[in-house]
Every structure is written in structure tokens, then in C-alpha cells.
Amino acid sequence: MRKTLVAALLAAVIANPAFAQENPDSDPNPNSSPFPASASLSSVFNPAGFGSEWENTVPVIASAPWSGPRTADGQPDVSGNWSNTIANHANFTDPQAGDPGYPSTAASLPRGQRAPSRVSDPAGGQIPYLPAARALQQDYERNFPEPSHAWHVEPLARCAPAGVPKSFLWHGWEIRQYPGIVLFLFDSGTRIVHLDDGPHLNDSIKLWNGNSHGHWEGNTLVVNVTNNNGKALFGRTGDFMSENATVVERYIFAEDGKRFNYVATFTDPTVYSRPWTATVPARRFTEADPTDDWFNNVSVANRPGQPLLHERLEQVCVEHNGPSDGGLFDLPPDGPVIDR
Amino acid sequence: MKRKLALSFALATLCVTVPLDAQEQTAPVADIPRLANGKPDFSGIWQTLSEADYDLQPHEGRRDAPPSPGVVEGGALPYLPEALARKEQNFAARATDDPRLRCYVLGVPRSVYYPAPFEIFERERDLTLVHQFGHQVRTIHTNGTLHPEDQHQEFWLGDSRGHWEGDTLVVDVTDFSDATWFDRAGDYHSTDLHVVEKWRFVDRNTISYTAIVEDPQVYSRPWTIEILLNRRRDKNFELIEDYCFTLRYDKFYPHKATQ
Secondary structure, eight states, rough: OOOHHHHHHHHHTTHHHHHHHHHEEEEEESSSOOOOOTHHHHOOOOOOOOTTOOOOOOOOOOOOOSSSSTTTTSSOOOEEEEEEESSOOSSSSTTEEETTTEGGGGSSSSSGGGGOSSSSSSSSSSOBBOOOHHHHHHHHHHHHSOOOOOGSSOOOOGGGGOOTTTTGGOEEEEEEETTTOOOOOEETTTEEETTOOOOOOTTTTOOOOOEEEEEEEEHHHHHHEEOOOOOOOTTTOOOOTTTOOOOEEEEEEOOOEEEEEEEEHHHHEEESSEEEEEOOOOOOOEEEESOSSSSSEEOOOTTTOOOEEEEEEOOOSSOOOTTTTTSSOOOOSSSOOOOO | HHHHHHHHHHHHHHHHHHHHHHHHHOOOSOOOOBOOTTOOOOOOEEEEOOTTTTTTBBBBBBTTTTTTTTTTTTTSOOOOHHHHHHHHHHHHHHHHHHHGGGGGOOOTTHHHHSSSSSEEOOOOSSEEEETBBBBBEEEESSSSSOOOOOOOOOSSOOOEEEEEETTTEEEEEEEEESSSBHHHHHOOOOTOOOOEEEEEETTEEEEEEEEEEEEETBBBBEEEEEEEEEEOTTOOOOOOBOOOOOOOOOGGGGGGGOO
């Protein structure tokens, strides 16, 4: 689909899924601003709340043998459409507090009434940054509402791949499975997980989505992610890893196939004082669930007279390369970017 | 070796007894990968050796293109007169205006013969084509579903519905945007583009890919291209993401103390 406006529009709606549902990606004029002329940055970033769809707790799912259905090659069958359940990427450690500078109404509630930090270890819920790295994160968070430099614009607003782990804090995604492969189709990017434990690409190659090799342990998909370029950020609070980071992901699937927890340990001695772990809860969508433009971002397949079937349509975001408010910050002209 | 000899013998026999067109559609090729349901399994990483992306039409070598006899049946593309003028403008501006230079989605059929690898993941219900270049993922549905009722969604890669005719995958692709070109020479189309693709194994490591293209706004009649796709068999070969539209702003990220 020609999603010309998508980055700016979606950037505006991530804190409020209801907004997304009212604004399908079908701007008749691809060159127009996605915002009404009267809309200010604050109005579109200041949602009424975090949405009734969000949950504020994280279920416990234990690693265990898998007793559910399997693919022909013996993997636990987890193919289908999924979404995270607690919040988008507005705020990594206080997921339902809203964007930096634009707190949600839930932000005024006692902390215990909002979803917990995605940082599940250490216990305090904060990423154990080294001091210089913490300063960089805070600089981004402070400048996010009114960016004054190119690096204060979130890369996702320029259509960059959402990367690891932000792809799981964004739109819903689809998992497709093949012999030796788990394929993730995200709204912004694709990950091919090779079920072979390597070899990984040469260390000199750095990628938005890294290089993924893994294996199954019972109900858990274990993936080693190397070759990260560290560019995608984890969200609008500016949390990050560097190009020296490695990530070990554990996708722990519930026995009934309806849920999984994404539990990822980040190791990067140049940015963190110790390894730390993020937990992102996710749920499955089936044909029994309503579709929308956010969590369950699929369409009804056209097959008259047959049972309801959902299918994923093309997701493309390549041509909107400005920041969220439509301005440009230090971007070179919109000319060729390659010479090959 | 034994297998090769047997195959050669079988093909030789077919060549003698079956007209070429019929052979293309119906002759089963021995020793090709198949899914559990018996359909040919195109899973793997593929790439053309052809010069199609430089220019579909016959051309001499020039500064920005190696020579090629062309891949269009009959040689030239049947442009309508007014459309030819636009193609010539595109050609003149190709060094800056080819959408590929911004790493945009290349469209169909160009994404197939662009000279970079793409990986096919095949299930009974669909084939997923993940292209190394840009952010291009196409699903070819083979589960009997029809094109969406809304035929004005203007997909970069169109909407692809396939079915099997023997061992040939026939794919009907509609509902395109007009944002893509067919090649680096500025050959182009409108939103009325309609493509019928035919995918079939020549041998287990080679696919014959045919695209029948029609666009009544631009061309006076349908035209056909055929190229071969070769399986990438390099040791440990895998796709390496190439979201090169990010190169404009790559340098701004990640956080760097030097900023």
C-alpha cells in the first residue's frame, strides 16, 4: 500500500490507538500533511489516555516443554498475527506514561496502576547505563518534544526499521514458519531467524535488525542477535544499545498458544554497567478478533461463501523521511541515496 | 551424474515430441523440490544473472549499462506515442529519477530481476518473497482467495493471487501504484498495470520467470519478458538487510558522545 504519510501519522497515533483507527492510511493526496492545518504537535501527541485495549499487567509464562501443535518440521506452531499488550514505544520504562513532554492521563495515576517497566532485571526497572550513556539517553528524552538536531528525531519517523526490540513495541506483526526458519514480518522491517545457531555474519557488518540465529528449547524460541547497528533506539525516551551490543532473546510461548513473553537480555559493556533484561508481553490474534489499523493490522481475505480469513497486506514506509511534525532537520536533499 | 543424464535424455525426448509452448506449461521436470502437497517448492535464495534491470529492451553497452540482447519477446516495448515521450524523458533523467536510487520498493516484475538476491519462503497457502534490497516483502497467495474488492489501494508490489497449472505457478498481480519503473532506462507504467507471472523450474537450481505485462494507458498491446533466476548456492549465503533508504540519515544515529 502506498503509505506516503505513514511515518508521521503513525508517530502521532502511537500513544492512542483509537486515533489510528479513525485515520486509515489512505490519504488521497500523498503530498499533503497528515495533520489537519490546525493541529499542533502537542494536540496530536497528547492523547486522552492509553486506551482501553492496553493491559497493565504482565502474565507469567514459564519455560516448559511444548505440548501444543507443531509444524511439519517439529517446531512449536506459533505462526499467525501477534501484538504487544501493554503499550507502544512512547516510553520504555514507564510504558503507559505517554511521550516525553506529553504525559498521558494515566501518568498521573499512582505508578502501580500503570504497566510495569519493560526492564524486568534489574529489579528497579531502570536500564543500568554507564554515566555517559545515561546522559545521552536523557538528552534525547529531553529534546524529543521539540527536536533541535537531526539526532533528536526518532528514526522510526523517518521510516527506519524499528529494530530490536522496538519492532515488538510498534504495530502488530506476523510470524510465518518454515523448515529451519522463523520469519517475522513487522510493520517496519523483516527478521529472518535461522534455526541453526550460526555462523553469524562477520562482526564488521552492522544492521538495523541485526543477524538472528536461534533454536527451540521446549516452548521457548531462543535467538542470538548479533551485528546490531544500535541505531533504531528503543522508543521515544531514547533508550538504546550501541553497535557493540548482543541480545539473547527468549520467546516463551504459553501452552494454549494465546500468549508469549519476549524476554531479551542486552549485553553491551560500552553502554551498560551490567547485562539487563527486558520483558514484552504479547498476545495472538485470530479470526475471532476484530481487525484494526494497529494491533491486528490485517484485512479480510476475499473469498465469498467461505469462512472468515484474515490476511496481511503490503506494509511499506520508505518515502516519508521527515520528523513527526513535518519539518526537516539537517536532512540532505531528497535525491539519490545510492550509486549502484 | 546419473541423474543429469537421465534428465538430459528426458528433455531430449520431450524436445522431439512436444511443441515448445506445451512443453513449457506441462512437462514435469524431474528432481525438483516439492512441498508435502506435491507442488513445486521454490523456497530458497534466487537472483538473476540477466541485464534486465539495466534495460529490458535490446541495447548496446553504454556508460551505465552493459550490453544485452533484451528480454522482451519481439524486442521493443510497444509504447503508445504519447507514452514514448515520457519514457524518453525518464531515460534522460535516469541518473537522478530512477526510484531505485532512493531504495524505494521496486514493484513487479522489477523486484524479481533486480540484480540482488531475494528469498522465497513457501507454504501451501502462500509464497513470501523477501527481497534483500530496500523493504520489500510480497505475499503471493495460493489459497484460492481473490483480489481484494477494493481495487484502488495502489500497492507498490501489487496484489498477488496465484494458482498452479501443473508445475507452473501462475500469478495474477493487480492494483499497483504508478511510483515504480521497470528498469534503469526509464521504462514505466501507470496504475492500470496488470501483470501475469509464470514461475516454473527449469531444473532444481533454475527458475524460468515469465511476466506478461499490460497497461493500456502506456502500451498498445500486452508484452512478455522471460528471464532465468539462479539459486544462490554460495557457502553460508544468507540475505543481508539492505534498507538503503536509511542512508540519508544513518549518520545521525545512534547516540554518540561526539554529536
